[in-house]
Amino acid sequence: MRVEAQPALVLHARSYRETSLLLECLSRDHGRIGLVARGVRREKSRLPRGLLQPLQPLNLGWVGNGELVTLTSAEASAGPLPLRGERLYSAMYLNELVLRLCARGDPHGDLFGHYLLCLQRLADGEPEGWTLRRFERDLMDLLGYGIVLDRECRSGADLDADAEYVYVPDAGPQVWRGENGVFRISGAALRALHADVMPSAAHCAELRRLMRMLLQHQLGGAYLNAWALSTPSMARSER
Incomplete structure (x- = not known):
């Protein structure tokens, strides 16, 4: 060929x-x-x-x-994308994510367009964490992992913005019933990611934890190297 x-x-x-x-x-x-x-x-x-x-x-x-x-x-085909500092680390994270989750020879629909758009958003100075969460959502959808962000997986009811949920990989969000030692995420954060509307900083942090958990699940429990990178702002790391 x-x-x-x-x-x-x-x-x-x-x-x-x-x-x-x-x-x-x-x-x-x-x-x-x-x-x-x-x-x-x-x-x-x-x-x-x-x-x-x-x-x-x-x-x-x-x-x-x-x-x-x-x-x-x-x-x-164009000049190099002007990414520096933390945003360069984020671009390397995107590359590792695609390498680890995508097999060779499978186009995955609009993946290239989503990837290029995410890099351009990072270069344009759009909010870093929110930009990464949107790409992670779209990547998982294109790969067929389809995360549920709009309804409770057992009842099928619309998510309540004021309720808290436990997200079960390969199933979806379930209403939190007071269990200890589980990661809880607000319905407002899930609904924001579903609607593609940037949430509050606190909800962005919840979505970061959620997406890392779901990605790690798809990686069979393995970690990405980018998650362990030490940078001056690791305390607020978006990856």
Whole structure:
């Protein structure tokens, strides 16, 4: 199979053999792909190594079938996204999330559009935590994990903004009945995420805990490296 001028971004790059790079990319029409950039680490490589890095929108070409294909062309489609500091950490978190949850070769519908929009929102200075929660919600929906945010999973009743719930993975929110030692989340926070309306700071913090719990469940209990990053503002970390 030969592909030309496919919109994509690099999620991760590492050295491969003596002169090449192994790239994990997210493409618009083909989902996550593994690309071998052969000879790109040579001094006179015909491929632009400097472009093959995260946050640089690209048009890529490749040839081949299977788990790894060969990169044949790479051109910038726009300038690199201007992310610095905490927002750069958040972008790396997005990349790790996609790498860990998305299999190669599955386009997952509008994933590329959601991913690019999230990066653009981070670059534009939109609220960091809320931007990440929206992407996590959309990613889980596209992957078929569909989190329930609008009704109580046992009764089917609409969520009460003034009530507290216990969220059961693979089921949904259940009314909290006074159990000890469980994570509780307000109906107002769940309804805000469902309606795509930014909630209060306290409810954003509840949603952060919820999404981490649900993502960890889908990861089989494993942690993302980004969750352990130490930064000056770890106390208010949005990841």
